[in-house]
Amino acid sequence: MDRFRLLVEAVQDYGIFMLDPAGIVRSWNLGAARLKGYEASEVIGQHFSIFYPDDARAARWPDEELRIATRVGKYEEEGWRVRKDGSRFWANVVITALRDPSGTIVGFGKVTRDLTERREHTEALRQSEERFRLLIEGVRDYAIYMLDPQGIIQSWNSGAELIKGYSAQDVIGKHYSMFFRSEDVAAGLPEKELHDALQGGRTEEEGWRVRKDGSTFWANIVMTPIHVGGVLHGFAKVTRDMTERIRLRDLEHSSQRMNEFLAMLAHELRNPLAPIRNAVSILQLEPAPSTTVRTSRDMIDRQLSHMTRLVDDLLDAGRLTSGKIRIKPEQTLFNQVVAVSVEALRPEMDARSHTFVLDMPPDNIWVNADPTRLAQVLQNLLGNACKFTPHGGHIRLTARIANARLRVEVSDNGVGIEPAALEHIFELFSQGDGLAASRQSGLGIGLSLARSLVEMHGGTISATSGGTGKGSVFSFELPGATHDSDALSDGGAGDDGPGGGVLVVDDNRDAADSLAEILRLLGFKVRTAYDGAAALTAVRHETPAAMLLDIGMPDMDGPAVLRAVRELPGGDTVFACAVSGFGAEDEKAGRADFRGFDARLQKPVDLEDLRVLLEKSQAVRLPGGM
Incomplete structure (x- = not known):
């Protein structure tokens, strides 16, 4: 058994020693002396509690560790320990109960690692030949063995x-x-x-x-x-x-690459969606279309909105897993958020002949929240209710304030949720496995995103249901709510001044031409340019009041065009709006620079967002414009 004794004695990076059944130190290796600062003569015969802080000794925690080790066979923990000089170090401690063949406790083997410097070294104890063997055999989380000088295996734990x-x-x-x-x-x-x-x-x-x-x-x-005596005896x-740690590292790397792929995919999908959205908007502005055209137009509009939400969900999945979602709370008029959210879901509710009831106090509700993200929560909950409520069903949105907390409920009389599904309904990519027959299209991201956004606001969200066929209720609460209708007031808009119309710049000709056509139908004077050089030529010829400028163009991108425009006479007065296929939260360093822009629109451009933006830009409409 000399191999075991030599193995333990040679280890200097781990404190390994033996205790008798009462916790008295009976052996002491070089690693223990190096780690704790005591020589063997100073600690052998002492109770091992001398290595613990005062509060742990007062609570008799060392004795509790021995009781646990006796009961379960092994005890492991991390915590503060004390050296001879009074300094503290953070230690990983493993205590193993040692029993003789009859099952009687004969002592304890204790291994201590200093994790202060994150060093992981060999553990062993000095003891008699039999006790050394028992100690080494008791260590199961590490392979500890001896080699002779030629590398031949001599022991095996x-x-x-x-x-x-x-x-x-x-x-x-x-x-x-x-x-x-x-x-x-x-x-x-x-x-x-x-x-x-x-x-x-x-x-x-x-x-x-x-x-x-x-x-x-x-x-x-x-x-x-x-x-031993200057002669190589072998190797410990x-x-x-460490396989699990490597697997986690690879998963993190794969997740990062997937998030980058999703961001690029969403950008590439938004580019073709932009001219399609513009074309639909043109058809919506067309006076007195035929029934067939109107029906087809509205169908394209609904499906396009659905596809846009799927693209956004793809991007949000990456944001959720990488923690990139950020909120910007401000004093927000909740009534307006509700109006926007309901209006977004109104076509879907009308298509299914849903009855919608809005139950809110007569006074305005103000809440400290990010209005865009709060609208996203509401739209996800209302969209979920629409999806799982059959034709002719009822949906209700209720909002109340109690104790400065806003409580919102979205209820329906739809297909309901089974109890087993309620436990997982807010998990990412969950699609309601408890109601497989009632699944609708989607990615299973909306409810998970809603939960994350509510919790980021310091709120809570929950779901209840009476079961299959008994509808469901989704509710959330947010802090910082008030009825004070005078909390904010809007400043007056300035008068429209003279200007040179709107310049649309996009290397995608379909996107540029269709957006220009929408602006003409809205009554604006419009010019188009399909690259940066052409845009600068157009500005030199006549300074526009506003520019809608695509970000990702070859040769000369949007930021470069804007910088050049600002250097031209009158260029500093142009209202510049960036039009991008990338989401604001997914811009990487160097991918795009939005400094200097007055506003920003995301492809595909929403018609109402465009109206509001141009009202701020002071671009003059032509006589007879809408």
Whole structure:
């Protein structure tokens, strides 16, 4: 058993010692002396509680650790410990109960690691031959074994068997290169590991190792040469399975790449959606269309809105998982948020002949929230109600304030939710597995996004249902609500001044021409340019009152065009609006620069957003404009 004793004595990076059943220190290795500052003569015969802070000793926590170890076989924790000089260090501690063949407790093996510097070293204890063997066998989270000077395996603990899959009989007497991949053996890595340990006095590395069944795992390896009287006696080796950590790192990397892909995909999808949205808006402005045209137009509009929401959901999925969603709370008129949200879902409710009831106090409701994100929450809940409420059903939105908290409920008499599905309804990509037959199209992102946004506002959200066919109620609460209708007031708009109309700049001709046609139908004087150079020529010829400027153009992008326009005479008076396929929260450094723009629109451009923007721009309409 000398191998076990030598192994334990040589380990200096771990404190390993033995306690008798009462917690009295009976052995003390070099690592313990180095870690705690005590010599063996100072601690042997002392109760191990001397290593604990005063509060832990006062609570008799050391004795509780021994009781737990006796009851369950092993106790592990992390916490503060005290050195001889009174300084503290953060330690990982493992206490293993040691029993004789009859099952009687004969003592405890204790291993302490100093995690203050995040160093993980070999653990062992000094004790009699039998106790050393029991201690090493009790360590199961690390493979701890001895090699002779040539790398032949001399000992094998239960942790090694658990991690590598070999029994002691399988490996003792064989060269440890059997744990390396064939290509690593061919490259001489086992011999290099032994050489580096001898040269440096210790070596630590990470790499792939092979189990008995041929599977590989990512291992952290610490190897320490053992010298007796100046003669190399062998090597102590400690191996830890780090596969799960590597897997998590790879998952994080994959998640980042997926988020970047989703952002680019959403951008590319928005580009073709922009001219389609413009074309629909043109048809909506066309006077007295035929019934067939009107029906087809409205159908395209509904499906286009649905597709746009799916694109936004794709982007929000990446934002959720990467924590990129941000809110900008401000004093917000909740009544206006409700009006916008209901109006967005009105076509869908009308298409299904839903009866909608809005139950709100007569006074204005103000709440400290991000108006855009709050509208997103409401639209997700109302959209969910529409989706799962059959033709002719009823939907109700109720809002009340109590104790400065806004409580909102969206209820319906739709298909309802089974109890099992309620537990997962707010999880990402959940589509209501409890109601598989009633699933509708979607990505299962809306409710998860709603929960995240509500919680980011400091609120709570929940769902209830009487079961299948009994409808459902989704409710959320937000803090910082008031009935004070005078909390904010809008400033007056300035008078329209003279201007040179609107200049639309986009390298996508369909997008530029269709947006220009909408502006003409709205009564504005419009010019178009299909690249940066043409835009500058148009501005030099006549300074526009407003510019709708695409961000992502080749050769000369939108920010570059704007900078050049600002340098031209009268260019600093132009109202410049960026038009982009990227969402504001997904711009990467260097991808786009929105400095200097007065406003921003996202493709596909919404008609009402365009109306509001141009009213602010002071671009003059032509006589007879809408």
